[in-house]
Each structure stands twice: as structure tokens, then as C-alpha cells.
Amino acid sequence: MAGLAGRFARRWFSGLLGSPLQVPALGLHVRGPAMLASQKDFNNAVSQVKLLKEDPGNEVKLKLYALYKQATEGPCNVPKPGMLDFINKTKWDAWNALGSLSKEAARQNYVDLVSRLSASSESPSPEAPAADRKQPESDSLVVTSEDGITTIRLNRPAKKNALTTQMYHDIIAALQAASKDESAITVLTGSGDYYCSGNDLTNFTHLPAGGLEEMARSAAALLRDFVNCFIDFPKPLVAVVNGPAVGISVTILGLFDVVYATDRASFHTPFSHLGQSPEGCSSYTFPKIMGSSKAAEMLLFGKKLTAQEACAQGLVTEVFPDGTFQKEVWARLKAYSKLPPNAMRISKQIIRNREKEKLHAVNAEESSVLRERWQSDECMNAIASFLSRKAKL
Numbered sequence: 001m002a003g004l005a006g007r008f009a010r011r012w013f014s015g016l017l018g019s020p021l022q023v024p025a026l027g028l029h030v031r032g033p034a035m036l037a038s039q040k041d042f043n044n045a046v047s048q049v050k051l052l053k054e055d056p057g058n059e060v061k062l063k064l065y066a067l068y069k070q071a072t073e074g075p076c077n078v079p080k081p082g083m084l085d086f087i088n089k090t091k092w093d094a095w096n097a098l099g100s101l102s103k104e105a106a107r108q109n110y111v112d113l114v115s116r117l118s119a120s121s122e123s124p125s126p127e128a129p130a131a132d133r134k135q136p137e138s139d140s141l142v143v144t145s146e147d148g149i150t151t152i153r154l155n156r157p158a159k160k161n162a163l164t165t166q167m168y169h170d171i172i173a174a175l176q177a178a179s180k181d182e183s184a185i186t187v188l189t190g191s192g193d194y195y196c197s198g199n200d201l202t203n204f205t206h207l208p209a210g211g212l213e214e215m216a217r218s219a220a221a222l223l224r225d226f227v228n229c230f231i232d233f234p235k236p237l238v239a240v241v242n243g244p245a246v247g248i249s250v251t252i253l254g255l256f257d258v259v260y261a262t263d264r265a266s267f268h269t270p271f272s273h274l275g276q277s278p279e280g281c282s283s284y285t286f287p288k289i290m291g292s293s294k295a296a297e298m299l300l301f302g303k304k305l306t307a308q309e310a311c312a313q314g315l316v317t318e319v320f321p322d323g324t325f326q327k328e329v330w331a332r333l334k335a336y337s338k339l340p341p342n343a344m345r346i347s348k349q350i351i352r353n354r355e356k357e358k359l360h361a362v363n364a365e366e367s368s369v370l371r372e373r374w375q376s377d378e379c380m381n382a383i384a385s386f387l388s389r390k391a392k393l
């Protein structure tokens with residue numbers, strides 16, 4: 001019976017990667033923000049699925065099927081198959097679960113999912129031990145693994161740990177490696193007196209040959225990839241906020257499982273001051289965490305929160321006196337890292353999985369809006385002011 005069921009399931013799920021996903025050109029009408037995946041990106045992703053070296057598993061194939069249907073036909077509006085039609089009912093359920101997700105967001109999510117699958121099927125070893133870990137390209141990021149904890153440390157204290165383009169790439173690589181290594185917990189922290197002063201504003205001064213438009217396009221793509229890694233990170237992710245935090249280092253905290261902060265920390269998202277708009281899924285996570293009016297005060301008016309305020313509003317898990325911060329936090333993390341790792345992973349999945357599709361859609365939209373913002377006069381003027389030392393937060 002099990003053999004029959006297995007064959008049945010295999011036949012059906014191989015069908016998922018069959019005809020509907022292999023339609024090469026669908027002649028869809030492309031609408032929505034320019035940043036979302038184009039029809040061409042989508043068609044490429046559809047072709048790429050066929051080239052995957054590893055079977056992604058039935059759950060993922062079902063997700064691909066649902067996103068494909070949503071992207072090409074829109075929300076599910078066909079009658080629900082009968083109870084005994086197991087195969088079509090499961091497919092229908094997966095499609096229907098996407099609700100009113102737009103065709104454009106579904107197309108983007110499909111492209112993102114295929115790109116993650118392609119990347120992971122190309123990675124050399126599923127369980128890369130710490131010693132084999134590819135070290136970051138620059139000293140601005142230090143990655144270590146000890147006592148069941150992988151620590152990713154921002155290490156540019158003279159620049160308040162501002163994030164360069166290379167650091168975004170290195171953090172993505174470090175998270176990908178940490179998701180497969182033997183550690184139970186992953187930590188992000190900073191060196192020196194700051195946790196992180198956000199995006200390095202000089203990133204905007206390195207204009208590529210394609211000019212401002214190309215710079216904004218590639219920054220938006222990098223931002224989306226960066227935030228996707230946090231959305232998908234499978235193990236407990238802890239922020240050890242050792243000092244003030246600004247911009248993107250604050251917004252992504254909504255994607256962490258636990259946030260410990262020194263009482264010297266502050267949390268500042270000055271997007272309007274910079275002519276920019278929220279990222280890191282904060283337009284969704286912050287209102288959920290702290291309520292819409294507190295979130296608006298931070299994200300629209302740039303209100304800076306103290307560590308105690310951030311804790312009262314649910315963004316921070318616990319605040320520690322600066323004098324004992326490191327000792328207390330690391331002792332606690334070492335104890336947590338001894339807990340059964342699979343149980344922690346599975347519990348995280350239960351807590352986070354039902355939100356993932358939504359978070360990917362929010363990330364795509366925020367990146368798309370920022371792509372436009374970065375080309376605006378408001379943003380250019382704010383950055384020019386900072387660089388000419390006229391403005392500081």
C-alpha cells in the first residue's frame with residue numbers, strides 16, 4: 001500500500017513540474033512596479049526549474065505549482081475538486097491558499113523561490129563545517145563558530161559598522177553557510193560602540209556605467225536578496241545589539257527570533273529625513289509588533305527609541321545593563337545552544353512559515369518603492385548633505 005501511495009505521489013508530483021510549469025511563453029500582460037520580476041525573468045525561472053540538479057521535494061513543488069497558477073491565472077476561482085480527487089484537491093488547496101496575492105507578486109515570489117533553489121542545489125556541501133566556511137571577502141565582517149553558536153560580527157567600528165555593498169554580499173554568504181553548518185543558533189552583532197549605522201551612504205556615490213538608474217536597480221536587487229535571507233533563515237536568529245542601531249539594521253530586527261540589547265542601544269529609522277522609505281519588511285512587521293501608530297512614529301517621523309522603549313514596544317526581547325551585557329547575553333546563548341537543534345528549527349518553522357509568502361511579497365514591494373526613491377531629488381539631497389557634513393542624524 002505504501003509503495004502504491006509512493007508511486008502515486010511521485011507520479012503526481014512529477015506532474016507538478018510537468019506541463020503547466022513548462023509553458024515557455026504565456027503572453028501575460030505586465031503591470032505593476034517596474035522592480036517586480038519581468039515576464040522574461042519569470043519565463044527564465046520556469047525553464048530553470050527543469051534544470052534543478054536536486055529534487056526540491058513535494059512541498060516545494062506544490063508551492064511552485066501554486067505560485068505558477070497565481071502568476072499566470074490570478075487568484076484561484078475554479079471549483080474545489082471533490083473529496084476523493086486527492087491530487088487535484090491538494091493542488092487546488094495550495095493555489096487557493098495564496099488568496100488575493102497579485103499576479104506580479106506571485107511571479108516575483110516564483111522567481112525568488114527558483115533562484116534560491118538553484119543557489120542551494122549548486123552549493124557544494126549540505127553540512128559545511130565551520131573550518132570549511134568561505135571567509136568573507138573583507139575584514140569588515142568576521143564569522144566564527146563556537147559552542148554551537150555561529151556569530152556574524154559587523155567589524156567596521158571606525159565607520160560605526162555602516163554596511164558597504166561588499167558587506168551585504170558577505171552577510172548573505174555567511175547566513176547561507178550558517179543555515180547549513182552544525183551550529184544551533186546564529187547571532188548578528190557589532191564591534192565597537194555601535195551595533196550598526198545602517199546603509200553606508202557612500203554606497204550611493206559609486207555610480208556604475210548605467211548611471212543612477214542602474215545603481216538604483218542593482219541596489220534594489222541586492223536589498224531584496226539580503227532581506228530574503230533573513231526571511232528564510234531556518235535556525236534561531238538572535239541580534240545582540242551592542243550599541244545604537246540605525247536604518248536597515250533596525251528594520252530587519254522584525255525578522256529575528258530574539259533581540260537582546262544593551263541599555264546604551266537606540267533604534268532609529270530616519271527614512272523620511274533621508275528621502276527614503278522603509279525596508280526589511282518593517283512596513284509589515286513593525287505595525288504587527290508595536291501597533292500602527294507607534295510604527296508610524298518610527299517609520300514616518302523617524303522617532304528614535306531608547307532600548308527600554310523598544311523593549312516595551314516588543315521590538316526588543318530584553319535589555320541588559322551595559323556593564324554586564326556581553327557576559328549575561330553570551331552565558332544565556334551558550335545555554336540555549338545546547339537545546340536540541342532540530343526541535344528549535346521545527347518550532348521556528350511553525351512560528352514563521354505561514355508568514356513567509358507574505359514577507360517575500362512585502363520585501364519585493366519595499367525594494368521596488370526604494371528603487372524609485374533612490375532616484376528622487378529628496379534622497380539625493382539628503383545624501384549630499386550627509387556627505388558634505390551638513391547633516392547628521
Ligand SMILES: CCCCC/C=C/C(=O)SCCNC(=O)CCNC(=O)[C@H](O)C(C)(C)COP(=O)(O)OP(=O)(O)OC[C@H]1O[C@@H](n2cnc3c(N)ncnc32)[C@H](O)[C@@H]1OP(=O)(O)O
Binds near residue numbers: 158198199202219
Ligand atoms: C543596498 C541596500 C540598501 C538598504 C537601505 C538602507 C537604508 C538605511 O540603512 S538608512 C540609514 C542610513 N544611515 C544613516 O543615515 C546614518 C548616517 N550617520 C550618521 O548620522 C552619524 O555618523 C551617526 C549618528 C551614525 C554617528 O555619529 P557620530 O557618533 O558623531 O560619529 P561620526 O558621524 O563621526 O561617524 C564616524 C565615521 O563613520 C562614518 N559613518 C557613520 N555612519 C555612516 C553611514 N551610514 N554611511 C557612511 N559613513 C558613515 C562617518 O561619516 C564618520 O566617518 P569619518 O568622518 O571618515 O570619520
